[in-house]
Amino acid sequence: MHQLIGADGTSVVDELLAPFVTDVDDDQLLELLSDMVVIRRIDAEATALQRQGQLALWPPMLGQEAAQIGSVRALEDDDFIFPTYRENGVAYCRGAKLAGIMSTWRGSANTGWDPYEFNMATPQIIIGAQTLHATGYAMGLTMDGKESLAIAYLGDGATSQGDVHESMVFAASFQAPVVFFCQNNHWAISEPVGLQSHVPLAGRAPGYGIPSLRVDGNDVLAVLAATRWAATRARSGGGPSFIEAVTYRMGAHTTADDPTRYRGVTELEEWRGKDPIARLRAFLQGRGKLDAGQEAALEAKADAVAAELRAGCINMPDPAPMSIFDNVYTSGHAILDRQRDHYERYLASFSGTEVDALAEGNRS
Template identity: 75%
Template sequence: MTMHQLITAEGIRVADALLDEFVDDVDGEQLRNLYRDMVVIRRIDFESTALQRQGQLALWPPLLGQEASQVGSVRALEDEDFIFPTYRENGVAYCRGAKMADALGVWRGNTNIGWDPYELNMATPQIIIGAQTLHATGYAMGLTLDGKDSMALAYLGDGATSQGDVHESMVFAASFQAPVVFFCQNNHWAISEPVGLQSHVPLAGRAPGYGIPGLQVDGNDVLAVLAATRWAARRARSGGGPSFIEAITYRMGPHTTADDPTRYRGVTELEEWGAKDPITRMHSYLLELGMLDDGAQAAIAAEADAVAADLRLACISLPDPAPQAAFEHVYVDAHPLLEEQRVNYLAYLNSFGEQEKTSVTVQGSPS
């Protein structure tokens, strides 16, 4: 299967018969903006990882190495398109306009949900592997019933392609020609299992078996990812149905901050992919174009540092939730068993006496 590419690892622009037309309008300033996005979200990722190591977050899923896949894909979408992410698309969320403090609240344990999905047209992070593809397909099927020309995009990893949810999603998407794009970030490792163990063929090569076109793209090439996603989006909006994109990238860090990747992968593999870094190649390409002087680089670095500083301050300033908050928004309507649990729990907290009491209420009245 052909892996489509527009910018090589050395930062050289190459032609691609399929993708070229989808980036004809991208000028130097837009290229620099794509580079800026990648630099900023890498800085966000470094800062969030540091916050976890310092005990400020319970967990963090790093995206190091996958910046081009996230930036290129989300920048190809329209505002009305709805995104269904996994738990690693924090770069997508940033580009979509999410306040990163909202994203960190979940990993800090201060809230059950991050941003408002309807403000960003982006669902909150999905922890259950592959479940978001069902949601995206169902949403896209609804769009066809409403006669809307927008679309849905579901992010998934290579590991998710072994899940039944993804199989069912692709069956329904093909059957009903739903305007949905399955965007698979093949980062080569499903936690500690290599992708070659899960599939002996390219993941994009599986899609035609469902009646869905599959496209493999260099996931470390932000311009190629932008073009590939525009290709799939045009198909979806014009009634062409679903598409499957396999972005070949690499997870440079751990699966999450609870993981130790040195136990299952070698140093040479990491060095090989380090030479294909998405930010480095874009940096080289912009220098060749004369679109990135010292002043522009300094401004982008300063912006990234400012975003990281705001992120840190917002994270450590997040207020702790009240004890009764755990019982809010569980059901749409009041539920007697949940109310009984709430009353019992707050009575338990109040049993510790005045000195250890927090301000809690039982059945709406001060206890």
């Protein structure tokens, strides 16, 4: 497994990855740390909001900060991202508004951002389906002579889905510029990765003719280097790549899940010792590049982001009832028109006061 910063915060020599991060200085490492601190705070705030009834659901990313930050910071603005439902840290770094990200999980919108404004597709709930979308998009890039790439985020559980394997067949056959970025967080909801695969997940891709890397997913510098390696291949006509970022989901699968029912305390404590944020902190402190003032600035930024997120969520207006029919089809559709008519008549069956409240988008 490739690594550049060990769990204790010391430097590790890796001849393959090192050339891809020679330009990364201490200031850039501080920026990566800032990103990770902020998205961890986003995660904690969103989890609290769900517990307080402000969000319907939330998929925690606790423990996976290095995998998300290291990968997204290796991309160019014109690279198109196809996420799962857990890449909310990626969305934040891509520029999506905090209230927009929350709107999806509050049930107020189908997506929290314009995919074409941020070159990032809407969150994908169907496990593995985004790999098909990414591969098709990448094939289109090749046909148009573009030098950008597509990246598909997926979890370890998705590698058991047929969509993922179909995607790799097409990606290899057409040498599509797509990066399959697998965050192996060890649990597909309640099933351990060892039940799904008796070999490292990175070992599956070469069977399709796709080069792969297995990288320490809690080492943000190694993830940055590995993603740059894959991006360089894609942009130079080298075709697809597969990255297995070995990390750990320290929280629940979603806030509807209770991980204490299927995993032990010992396992969780072991991975807390590999915490991605603590690791980069130790690395920077060892180089004399992180002082108390910088730490305070990081926390202040995280506090400000959390306050903005909470205010945006709590003050978010509910959508008007009839807006559910917007943006379904580009033109008229008989079935949808019939449903709209039935729903309008249903709303009209209430008293005037109730209809007015519904029309303003307030829940009754």
